[in-house]
Each structure stands twice: as structure tokens, then as C-alpha cells.
Amino acid sequence: MELIFLGTGAGVPAKERNVSATALKWTERKGRTWLFDCGEATQHQILHSPVKLGKVDHIWITHLHGDHLFGLPGVLGSRSFQEAETPLTLFGPEGLRRFVDTVLTVSQTHLRYECEVREVTSGVVYEDDDVRVICAELDHGIPCFGYRIEEKDRPGSLRTDLLQALGVPPGPLYRRLKAGEDVRLPDGRMIRAREVLGPPKRGRIVTILGDTRPTEAAVRLASQADVLVHEATYRAREAALAVKHGHATTVDAARTAERAGVRTLILNHISPRYGVEDEPELLAEARAIFPETYVARDGWCYSVISRD
Amino acid sequence: MELIFLGTGAGVPAKERNVSATALKWTERKGRTWLFDCGEATQHQILHSPVKLGKVDHIWITHLHGDHLFGLPGVLGSRSFQEAETPLTLFGPEGLRRFVDTVLTVSQTHLRYECEVREVTSGVVYEDDDVRVICAELDHGIPCFGYRIEEKDRPGSLRTDLLQALGVPPGPLYRRLKAGEDVRLPDGRMIRAREVLGPPKRGRIVTILGDTRPTEAAVRLASQADVLVHEATYRAREAALAVKHGHATTVDAARTAERAGVRTLILNHISPRYGVEDEPELLAEARAIFPETYVARDGWCYSVISRD
Numbered sequence: 001m002e003l004i005f006l007g008t009g010a011g012v013p014a015k016e017r018n019v020s021a022t023a024l025k026w027t028e029r030k031g032r033t034w035l036f037d038c039g040e041a042t043q044h045q046i047l048h049s050p051v052k053l054g055k056v057d058h059i060w061i062t063h064l065h066g067d068h069l070f071g072l073p074g075v076l077g078s079r080s081f082q083e084a085e086t087p088l089t090l091f092g093p094e095g096l097r098r099f100v101d102t103v104l105t106v107s108q109t110h111l112r113y114e115c116e117v118r119e120v121t122s123g124v125v126y127e128d129d130d131v132r133v134i135c136a137e138l139d140h141g142i143p144c145f146g147y148r149i150e151e152k153d154r155p156g157s158l159r160t161d162l163l164q165a166l167g168v169p170p171g172p173l174y175r176r177l178k179a180g181e182d183v184r185l186p187d188g189r190m191i192r193a194r195e196v197l198g199p200p201k202r203g204r205i206v207t208i209l210g211d212t213r214p215t216e217a218a219v220r221l222a223s224q225a226d227v228l229v230h231e232a233t234y235r236a237r238e239a240a241l242a243v244k245h246g247h248a249t250t251v252d253a254a255r256t257a258e259r260a261g262v263r264t265l266i267l268n269h270i271s272p273r274y275g276v277e278d279e280p281e282l283l284a285e286a287r288a289i290f291p292e293t294y295v296a297r298d299g300w301c302y303s304v305i306s307r308d
Numbered sequence: 309m310e311l312i313f314l315g316t317g318a319g320v321p322a323k324e325r326n327v328s329a330t331a332l333k334w335t336e337r338k339g340r341t342w343l344f345d346c347g348e349a350t351q352h353q354i355l356h357s358p359v360k361l362g363k364v365d366h367i368w369i370t371h372l373h374g375d376h377l378f379g380l381p382g383v384l385g386s387r388s389f390q391e392a393e394t395p396l397t398l399f400g401p402e403g404l405r406r407f408v409d410t411v412l413t414v415s416q417t418h419l420r421y422e423c424e425v426r427e428v429t430s431g432v433v434y435e436d437d438d439v440r441v442i443c444a445e446l447d448h449g450i451p452c453f454g455y456r457i458e459e460k461d462r463p464g465s466l467r468t469d470l471l472q473a474l475g476v477p478p479g480p481l482y483r484r485l486k487a488g489e490d491v492r493l494p495d496g497r498m499i500r501a502r503e504v505l506g507p508p509k510r511g512r513i514v515t516i517l518g519d520t521r522p523t524e525a526a527v528r529l530a531s532q533a534d535v536l537v538h539e540a541t542y543r544a545r546e547a548a549l550a551v552k553h554g555h556a557t558t559v560d561a562a563r564t565a566e567r568a569g570v571r572t573l574i575l576n577h578i579s580p581r582y583g584v585e586d587e588p589e590l591l592a593e594a595r596a597i598f599p600e601t602y603v604a605r606d607g608w609c610y611s612v613i614s615r616d
């Protein structure tokens with residue numbers, strides 16, 4: 001599981017940071033990739049990244065401001081141009097469907113693949129065998145969501161040392177025990193799966209938030225997350241501007257991370273007023289409150305390692 | 309008058325060529341700039357160019373395919389973000405208004421300036437004291453226009469040598485003669501403007517076409533132009549593909565240039581299948597028919613020099 005930061009700036013593209021887009025690449029699942037937000041020129045950033053457009057099967061839009069949205073039409077069109085034929089699902093606030101429909105119709109873009117738009121409100125918005133996604137509304141002036149991606153816990157490893165001591169020979173029984181099934185041996189003994197499995201492997205949790213002022217919803221979405229990706233449009237002394245424009249400062253992000261008990265905080269959505277030379281200060285402000293903080297840069301990859 | 313090629317590729321962005329956008333900078337008119345087409349990431353290309361977004365006061369869209377259109381929302385938004393307050397007028401085919409309205413509404417983009425959309429059909433679509441723009445529909449499968457920008461002829465220079473020989477002293481009279489007015493001197497003599505003015509300065513003509521198969525409309529729009537910017541999506545041997553997809557080859561472009569009697573042909577909208585290493589061949593194919601041909605590249609500037 002890898003986060004690839006494609007655009008870490010705010011509002012308008014700058015030479016150092018493009019507008020918002022973050023990829024979550026499921027390295028364990030054949031490189032299947034999710035995109036969070038899709039600012040203009042996200043497809044250009046992808047050209048220079050390890051992300052493959054054809055592998056992107058879900059796109060999650062936090063809110064419909066242009067710096068999070070205007071790259072979506074190009075991503076949809078180019079994914080088709082590259083002859084991807086697997087379905088794509090888009091999640092985002094109300095209005096996303098109207099945007100996509102109008103843009104595709106007016107430009108006569110005919111997609112080769114099925115493209116479904118799901119307008120979210122809050123709660124569990126996605127679930128499959130491996131993952132669950134929960135979203136909740138933040139505080140940004142317009143409908144804006146945060147997404148909590150919860151990998152499901154996986155069964156622990158089979159303790160083959162124990163099985164061998166019990167005289168259970170390797171074979172199909174092992175697979176059934178591994179899957180959590182209790183089995184009866186030919187000699188009549190009952191083997192309980194929970195007795196021969198190690199502790200379950202905790203699924204990872206990644207929380208990616210849209211733009212927001214500090215809010216309880218952010219703390220809840222980030223609770224105990226392995227990684228929290230949080231906007232930090234402004235440095236601490238611009239707190240008044242942040243409140244006015246519905247944004248967070250470095251300090252707001254760090255406080256949310258601390259209260260939520262996350263392992264790692266990654267700041268993004270940095271205002272173009274700050275250059276790379278300002279990064280140490282942004283970082284210091286957040287680290288004074290939450291030491292495990294990083295500032296994302298365009299092109300940066302971060303591996304989300306399991307806690308176990 | 310300078311052409312600045314911001315995006316010279318076709319269909320999808322490639323590392324070497326972005327999707328369509330061409331700026332026409334009126335260096336004689338305080339850098340006032342017109343944009344022709346606006347593919348995704350045009351604002352990013354502008355960041356690295358001599359174009360100033362705030363100076364862009366007219367945007368001309370040839371057709372609504374995504375590679376000519378999807379950068380428009382970002383240009384509109386960022387022009388406002390940069391606090392431009394002068395009006396902006398957009399020209400393009402029917403559907404442009406719906407696109408702009410939906411995109412601005414859904415993204416809650418509030419422009420600080422007046423933004424008018426004019427949906428064109430054909431004929432004279434713009435005229436001021438200095439310039440006239442004529443458009444006509446091309447042959448691309450969807451409504452697609454070419455624009456002929458005609459600078460109006462300007463009066464010739466005042467022949468001060470002649471005036472001095474006639475004993476007319478420099479002063480306000482000179483300005484009136486220069487403007488084409490006949491004047492009576494204090495001693496009763498009549499001086500005819502046309503007798504003391506050099507030959508009128510021929511206005512320049514620049515023709516910028518949208519995507520098209522060869523068509524008479526293109527020849528008419530380009531007639532006697534100083535510069536014709538023509539798509540050449542394909543090389544000559546892909547003529548069948550070009551016809552199928554509503555495009556031109558290098559040879560189609562050269563033939564149109566020759567028939568129209570233009571001075572210079574600039575090829576753009578080059579398919580991403582061709583790299584810079586293929587340029588000599590593309591160029592050779594066109595030059596065999598029309599020697600004054602160039603292939604545009606992203607970032608390339610071309611000064612349109614007056615014929616006089």
C-alpha cells in the first residue's frame with residue numbers, strides 16, 4: 001500500500017506544486033490504484049509517476065472546487081484513449097454527476113468503459129472483501145468530505161510448529177484451518193482454528209481528508225489511522241485567514257492528528273505562497289505538537305507499513 | 309504580433325507536446341493576448357511562457373473536443389485568482405456556454421471579472437478599430453471552426469521630406485494629415501493627405517484552424533495569410549486514418565497552404581505517436597509541396613513580420 005502524491009498545492013498550480021491529487025496504490029492487489037481528488041493536469045503528473053491510468057478503478061473526489069476537480073475530464077478521456085475497458089467508479093459530493101455528464105456530453109467524449117458516479121453523503125460508502133471506506137462531511141463552506149480507508153483485519157499465520165507437534169500432517173486441512181475453520185482429524189480429534197492461528201493481522205487505516213477547518217468529523221475519520229493526509233494550506237500565524245477561507249493551518253492539522261491518535265501525519269495542500277524554503281518552518285510548527293509529521297511534495301511516495 | 313505555441317500535440321498530453329493551445333500576443337498593443345484553444349494544463353504552460361493570464365482578453369475555441377477545451381476552467385479560475393478584473397470574452401461553437409456555466413456553477417467558481425460567452429456560426433465574429441476576425445466551419449465531424457485574424461491596413465507614414473519642401477512646418481497639422489485628413493494652410497493652400505502619405509501599411513493576416521480534413525473553407529480562411537497554423541495530426545502515409553478521424557496529414561496542410569497562397573505554414577496538433585525524431589520526416593513531406601513550412605513545438609515563439 002503506497003501513497004503517491006501527484007499534486008500537493010492549493011488553489012492554483014505553481015511551479016513546485018500542482019493542484020490536488022493523491023494516488024493510493026494497492027501494491028498487494030496487482031497495483032490496483034485509487035485516486036483521491038483530481039486537480040487539473042493530474043494526468044500529466046501521472047505520466048511522470050509509477051501510476052498507470054488503466055489500473056485506476058476508483059476515484060474519490062473530496063469536494064468540487066476546481067483545484068480538486070478540473071483534471072477529472074482529462075483523466076476519464078485519456079483512460080479511454082489508452083483503451084482501458086475495465087469499469088471505473090467515481091465518488092464525490094452532489095453535483096459530481098452533473099459535472100461529469102455535461103463535460104462528457106459537450107465534448108462528445110465516448111468512454112470505452114463503464115463509468116459510474118456515486119454521490120456520497122456519509123457513512124460506509126464502499127466495501128469489498130478487503131477494504132471498507134467510510135466518509136464524513138468536513139467544514140469547508142461547501143460540501144466537502146474526508147475518506148477513511150480501512151483495510152480489513154486478516155487472519156493470523158498458521159502456527160505450523162504447533163500443528164506438527166500435534167501430529168497434523170501438512171495438506172488440505174491446513175488451508176481450512178488457515179481460513180478459520182475448525183476441523184476434525186481422521187483420528188477423531190477436533191482442532192480449533194483459533195488455537196493454531198497466530199494473532200490476526202491488523203488492517204491498515206489511511207485517512208485522506210478534503211479541505212477543512214478543524215472539526216470533530218476529521219478527528220473521528222482519522223481515529224487510530226496509520227496515516228492521516230491532512231491539508232495545511234497556511235502556516236500557524238495565518239490562522240485568521242485559514243478560518244476565513246475554510247482551511248487548516250499546520251497547527252490545526254497537528255492537533256487533529258494528536259487527538260485522533262494517528263501514527264503518521266502527512267501535510268499537503270500547501271498554499272503557493274510558500275516555497276520549498278518555507279517547508280522547514282511549516283514542519284517545525286506541526287512537529288512541535290505532533291512529531292511524526294511530514295510535508296508531502298509532488299512525486300513523493302510513502303509506503304504504508306503494517307503495524308504488526 | 310507574436311504566436312506562442314503552448315500546446316502542439318493531439319488527443320492526449322505527451323511528455324514532449326501538451327494538448328492544444330496557441331497564444332497570439334499583440335506586442336504592439338500593450339501585450340494584449342488572445343488564446344486559441346485551451347487544452348488541459350494550458351495554465352501550466354502559461355506559467356513557463358511569456359504570456360500573462362491577466363492580459364488574455366479573448367479566448368477562441370475551435371471545437372469542444374477535450375484536448376482543445378479542458379484547460380478552460382482552470383484558465384478562467386486562475387485569471388480570477390490572480391485578481392484580473394478586466395472583461396474576458398470567449399468565442400466557440402454552440403455548447404461552450406453550457407460547458408462554462410455548468411463548470412463554474414458546480415465548482416462554485418466566482419469570477420472577479422465579467423466573462424461573456426459568444427457562440428459563433430460563421431462570418432465576421434469580431435471587429436474593432438485594428439482587427440477583424442472571420443470564422444468558418446471546417447470538416448471535423450463535430451462543429452469545428454477556423455479563425456482568420458485580419459489586422460486592418462494602417463495609413464502610410466507621413467512624408468515629412470515632402471511637407472518640408474512644401475514649406476509646411478511641423479505641428480498639429482501633421483497629425484491631421486497623418487490621420488488622412490486634407491488640410492488648408494493659413495496661406496490658403498490645400499494639402500491633400502494622400503499626396504503626402506506613403507503607401508498604406510498592409511495589415512497582417514493570421515489564420516488559425518481547428519482540426520479538419522482538407523476543405524474549401526480552410527483555403528478561403530487562409531487566403532493570402534501571412535501565417536497559417538494548420539493541424540497535421542498524421543504523416544502522409546496515414547491518409548486513411550486522417551480521413552477516418554476527421555484530421556489532416558502533413559501533405560493536406562501543405563496543399564491547403566499552397567492553394568491559399570499563404571506566406572508561411574506552421575504545422576501543429578501532431579499525434580503523440582510521433583516523437584521529435586520524426587519531425588524531419590513530417591517537415592520534409594510538407595516542404596516537398598510547400599517549402600515555407602515549420603513544425604511548431606511547445607514553447608516556440610514566432611514573430612509575424614509585416615510584409616512591407
Ligand SMILES: [Zn+2]
Pocket residue numbers: 063065140211
Ligand atoms: Zn477547496
Ligand SMILES: [Zn+2]
Pocket residue numbers: 371373448519
Ligand atoms: Zn478534435
